[in-house]
Amino acid sequence: MTNTPINVDIVNEEIKKSELKDLGKATIREIVGLVNKIQEASKEKYIRMEMGSPSLAPPEVGVNGEIEALKRGVASDYPMVDGVKELKIEASRFIKNFVGIDLKPEGCVPTVGSMQGGYATFLLCGNIDPKKDTALFIDPGFPVQKQQFNVLNQKFESFDVYNYRGEALRDKLESFLSKGNINSIIYSNPNNPTWICFTEKELKIIGELATKYDVIVIEDLAYFAMDFRRDLFHPGKPPYQVSVANYTDNYVLLISASKAFSYAGQRIAVVAISDKLYNRPYPNLIKRFGSEKFGYTFVMRIIYALSSGVCHSTQYGMAAMLKAANDGKFNFIEEVKEYGKRAKIMKKMFVDAGFKIVYDKDIDVDIADGFYFTISYPGYSGGELVKELLYYGISAIALDDTGSLRTEGLRACVSQITEDQMPVLAKRLEAFKKDHSN
Numbered sequence: 001m002t003n004t005p006i007n008v009d010i011v012n013e014e015i016k017k018s019e020l021k022d023l024g025k026a027t028i029r030e031i032v033g034l035v036n037k038i039q040e041a042s043k044e045k046y047i048r049m050e051m052g053s054p055s056l057a058p059p060e061v062g063v064n065g066e067i068e069a070l071k072r073g074v075a076s077d078y079p080m081v082d083g084v085k086e087l088k089i090e091a092s093r094f095i096k097n098f099v100g101i102d103l104k105p106e107g108c109v110p111t112v113g114s115m116q117g118g119y120a121t122f123l124l125c126g127n128i129d130p131k132k133d134t135a136l137f138i139d140p141g142f143p144v145q146k147q148q149f150n151v152l153n154q155k156f157e158s159f160d161v162y163n164y165r166g167e168a169l170r171d172k173l174e175s176f177l178s179k180g181n182i183n184s185i186i187y188s189n190p191n192n193p194t195w196i197c198f199t200e201k202e203l204k205i206i207g208e209l210a211t212k213y214d215v216i217v218i219e220d221l222a223y224f225a226m227d228f229r230r231d232l233f234h235p236g237k238p239p240y241q242v243s244v245a246n247y248t249d250n251y252v253l254l255i256s257a258s259k260a261f262s263y264a265g266q267r268i269a270v271v272a273i274s275d276k277l278y279n280r281p282y283p284n285l286i287k288r289f290g291s292e293k294f295g296y297t298f299v300m301r302i303i304y305a306l307s308s309g310v311c312h313s314t315q316y317g318m319a320a321m322l323k324a325a326n327d328g329k330f331n332f333i334e335e336v337k338e339y340g341k342r343a344k345i346m347k348k349m350f351v352d353a354g355f356k357i358v359y360d361k362d363i364d365v366d367i368a369d370g371f372y373f374t375i376s377y378p379g380y381s382g383g384e385l386v387k388e389l390l391y392y393g394i395s396a397i398a399l400d401d402t403g404s405l406r407t408e409g410l411r412a413c414v415s416q417i418t419e420d421q422m423p424v425l426a427k428r429l430e431a432f433k434k435d436h437s438n
């Protein structure tokens, strides 16, 4: 292993300096920092699969919407905490057009990314009922949301859904919900990190149980309409983005602009609270927040306290993108299909080099090609594989921190791997294969 694409001594030296004891437990940003250092020291560019930063250009319609708003002078005014009217109206239309659900503009509230939207929702759900002090994650999940729970000092439980797909999900969920301590169920769909996509049947189970046990479903649609197996760009017509909103009134949708609209840098999302939930009183909220209604408390107590709303011009940028999509003039899904193409090529390369796809099925069909996929290599734990791949100029995060029980796995993100890097990846995987075949 002396002739690896990246000098072994440099990699070892930088790992030692980083003081990261177990690369399997390192956060995304810690791996980013480590790889930046190795790149600097080795003068070699890595295949960066650790962070889901979009590499596509932001849509012109959004950028122009922001520029026009800035020229109108919005920068000097505080935006309304619940969002500018144009954005609320277009978000409500968007949900009707692409999810097939009626939701009033009132319940569409912009937040500083889904990160803030999730944080505010978790805080709110943790205070609706003193008996319900715990959230439930359907894992694997996005590690930073667990970090948010730690910051909030709120409790969560979780389970790895790998063995509980389809009808088996019902009993598993019920084993948690029947204890009476769960306030909310959280998952992303398509899923970060595995790209599993829940079926209508599974969402129906989640929705029915949410109603039965009166818990709130926080459906994280960070990868809105990015299950590319079906074309979901037909404004106002099915097929729609699948959603638990079809099966319960107890839902909050997190719709991020970061990935579906390549707008991560502007930090905006829309939190969509169902009409029923928005106006529902929870007397227990009065104690901590001084207000009773779910939606009002979300906006006027929590978002107000956290950031007093979202950057004014960015709201107009998002409103412009949603309007153009609603009017059928901007096929945002076509733009991001690029990720599916990359995943297909990259998955084949890894499999040909002896890797296995860890979460490989959606019940009985192959997992879709999208923003992420998961890989393992025989005989390696996740942490060991993160390290081993660093010698070959490839970086990724382990599944350890995602709530996955598949501790041998890694999450590979395709977003930063452009076409010109594919031959480099192929060459590095070839070297890996050569060094690892007996």
Ligand SMILES: Cc1ncc(COP(=O)(O)O)c(C=O)c1O
Pocket: 052, 112, 113, 114, 115, 116, 142, 188, 192, 220, 222, 256, 257, 258, 264, 267, 268, 269
């Ligand atoms: C599942 C999930 N939720 C939330 C986020 C954060 O989204 P935002 O950039 O809107 O804060 C991400 C980003 O990677 C994600 O994967």
